[in-house]
Amino acid sequence: MDMSVMLGFVVAVFLVSVVPGPDMLFVVANAAAGGRRTGVVAAAGMSTGLAVHSVAAALGLGALIQAAPQVLNGVRIAGAAFLLYLAYLTWRASGQEVTTTEETPQLPRRTLRRTYVMATLTNLANPKVILFYLAFVPQFITTGSGSWPATLQFLVLGAVFIMVGFPVDAGAALLAGTLTDRIFRAGRRIRRRLERVTAAIFAGLAVRLAADLR
Template structure:
């Protein structure tokens, strides 16, 4: 695989990653709700989901899913239900206990953030179609590198670039939340903001046609 192709791909990946999308909004919602560490962990979870998509694309599983519209529809429905649950969960959050400041996030909560971020990414059928549409433009037929290997390399570059951008977004939103959460009444509003983000993503996924 030509180095120039990788550099071009990395530049395109950076532009795509910087433009705010559902994944970034989800990561920032976690940072707002649970602090900087949760925002970064959510970014790592999203990248883990992308690693699964990369592997699936390299093995041809993404093409199989695209050929079976019903499977994509089931993935979309699962994503809508899952995001709606996250919105409900954020709304019923008790917030920070009186007399405390900052985010007290236990280790298992961070594991939960990570797991939910992975599931959220995997439940978005648009990611599957994006990999099939975007990656082949940078695959070199007849290269000494087999096509599956090229997919894996491109996926690794895409994940590295995306994790850097999303991790910074999650950290920044979490730090801003940490500064605001000590103010009386702000904790509850932050939970409502994150709930609104989750609900908005659920609605977007519900009305969006994955085939477009």
């Protein structure tokens, strides 16, 4: 796998991860309700769900691309359309106010095991996570001579996604467990800027995708 592609993936994943989305908000809500350890366990559950998505994509879509490389073009076209849609939604959200009562609801205290299971199931059951994963990761899959098998690329990129995303979610949990709802009020301006950067990344990936079609 080309190291420049891997570096671009790491940067993109980091920027996507630091923007508060449904997964991070779930983690923060649990941390605010149950403390830092509960939040970190919720982050681990989210990463477990992502690991399952990675394996499923590798065994299904990865195997299909390996058998018929031209399928990647169809996946990329659909992915480009979805990424443009995400870019629009993310940019629009950057201009909206976020209130703690709406985004980080007070959750009842749960055992750590139940928190982990709930976080994993929340990630697995979210169709937007599945669509995002299938739209985002294939943009970094390479084909042709010298390329790794598509299945292996999916697994490696999925592992990198988790290695980058989990520390971000866990860090948010530690902060939220300490500062509770003040974290988002104090960081509203930063959040807006990060969301706009992320929207630009989504749009850029869609353009890059269209340029790579052949």
